[in-house]
Amino acid sequence: MSGPASIPFIDLHPGEDDQVVREAIDRVIRRGWFVLGPEVEHFEAAFAAACGGPFAIGVGSGTDAISLSLRALGIGQGDEVIVPAMTAAFTALAVIAAGARPVFADVDAGTLTLDPAACAAAVTSRTRALVPVHLYGQPCDMERLRRVAERHNLAIVEDCCQAHGATEKGVAIGSRANAAAFSFYPTKNLGGIGDGGAVITADASIAERIRRLRNGGQSGRYEHIEAGVNSRLDELQAAVLRARLPFLADWTARRRALAATYRRELPTWVKTVDERDPGHVYHLFPVRVPDRDRLRARLTSREIETLIHYPVAVPRQPAFANMGPADCPVAEAAASELVSLPLYPRLAVHDAARVAHEIEGFQKGRQA
Ligand SMILES: *Cc1c(COP(=O)(O)O)cnc(C)c1O
Numbered sequence: 001m002s003g004p005a006s007i008p009f010i011d012l013h014p015g016e017d018d019q020v021v022r023e024a025i026d027r028v029i030r031r032g033w034f035v036l037g038p039e040v041e042h043f044e045a046a047f048a049a050a051c052g053g054p055f056a057i058g059v060g061s062g063t064d065a066i067s068l069s070l071r072a073l074g075i076g077q078g079d080e081v082i083v084p085a086m087t088a089a090f091t092a093l094a095v096i097a098a099g100a101r102p103v104f105a106d107v108d109a110g111t112l113t114l115d116p117a118a119c120a121a122a123v124t125s126r127t128r129a130l131v132p133v134h135l136y137g138q139p140c141d142m143e144r145l146r147r148v149a150e151r152h153n154l155a156i157v158e159d160c161c162q163a164h165g166a167t168e169k170g171v172a173i174g175s176r177a178n179a180a181a182f183s184f185y186p187t188k189n190l191g192g193i194g195d196g197g198a199v200i201t202a203d204a205s206i207a208e209r210i211r212r213l214r215n216g217g218q219s220g221r222y223e224h225i226e227a228g229v230n231s232r233l234d235e236l237q238a239a240v241l242r243a244r245l246p247f248l249a250d251w252t253a254r255r256r257a258l259a260a261t262y263r264r265e266l267p268t269w270v271k272t273v274d275e276r277d278p279g280h281v282y283h284l285f286p287v288r289v290p291d292r293d294r295l296r297a298r299l300t301s302r303e304i305e306t307l308i309h310y311p312v313a314v315p316r317q318p319a320f321a322n323m324g325p326a327d328c329p330v331a332e333a334a335a336s337e338l339v340s341l342p343l344y345p346r347l348a349v350h351d352a353a354r355v356a357h358e359i360e361g362f363q364k365g366r367q368a
Pocket of ligand 1: 061063087088090091159161182183196197
């Protein structure tokens with residue numbers, strides 16, 4: 001007799017979008033136009049409309065979306081930018097890529113998103129911007145963060161790399177920021193078949209500057225008026241993203257249903273991350289448990305795959321060792337307890353329930 005089927009952490013094999021994705025790829029190959037063409041233009045318009053735009057600029061990655069946003073805002077050498085201590089390290093690497101210095105602020109213990117009080121305490125005379133991260137798909141407390149920014153005259157670049165389609169109090173995340181950065185890395189809520197990213201902004205001059213920066217700083221052909229980079233969303237990615245965008249709302253609904261299943265079925269000793277707004281899009285479903293390694297081993301033995309987001313607070317990464325001390329006890333405590341459970345649109349609700357029941361069984365085994 002074989003046991004229950006294995007549950008991978010994520011499944012990116014062809015699904016319901018298979019046909020339209022293949023058509024999109026064919027269209028690009030037949031057209032023979034691969035960089036900065038009609039697919040990027042169409043996708044930018046569609047993505048701007050979906051995000052409360054009005055401008056969207058396709059770039060090479062989410063990391064570049066953040067760094068080019070900062071550069072377009074005139075932020076660079078000698079400037080400080082506040083980032084949360086719990087996020088993908090790429091958030092902080094993007095600040096360095098822009099030439100500025102990341103300053104880490106701790107996260108809120110309930111939501112693990114940037115703590116507005118810690119953020120306010122991290123402001124110095126050199127601070128120019130905040131990069132709040134809508135971590136795991138959960139909107140940050142933007143109302144309080146905006147107050148901090150207004151008080152100190154700081155720009156806001158929202159890291160929306162895990163939060164496509166998320167809303168806070170019904171308003172699309174990123175739509176009120178100076179700029180908002182998205183990633184289309186394949187595992188994201190809206191993912192391509194390679195790297196990609198986009199910036200959303202309501203400011204026409206920021207949009208124009210990012211368009212220039214992504215293409216070598218050219219204002220016209222062979223006219224480089226500033227030192228830009230090569231960070232263009234390619235036609236193949238744009239065509240695939242355009243084909244997948246209409247599925248996003250349905251995929252988000254399924255993510256929410258799976259998260260609700262976990263919240264209902266998990267035993268009470270498992271600490272979940274607070275949901276402070278139903279606009280959460282559940283890129284990930286991390287939980288906090290004291291003996292994480294043993295729980296992961298137990299789930300692995302049942303062929304249930306888990307990952308950790310993230311095992312190290314960002315300022316504790318060697319890459320940031322020379323950035324100065326950062327006091328982030330909340331992020332450090334979380335880093336030692338977090339484990340992300342499988343959650344993706346194609347995961348069946350009964351499989352999520354099975355994961356929850358295996359975790360419950362782990363505790364019973366421990367008590368026995
Ligand atoms: C994925 C991610 C990034 C980086 O995006 P890339 O497209 O991989 O460069 C930045 N911040 C967060 C929070 C992310 O999840």
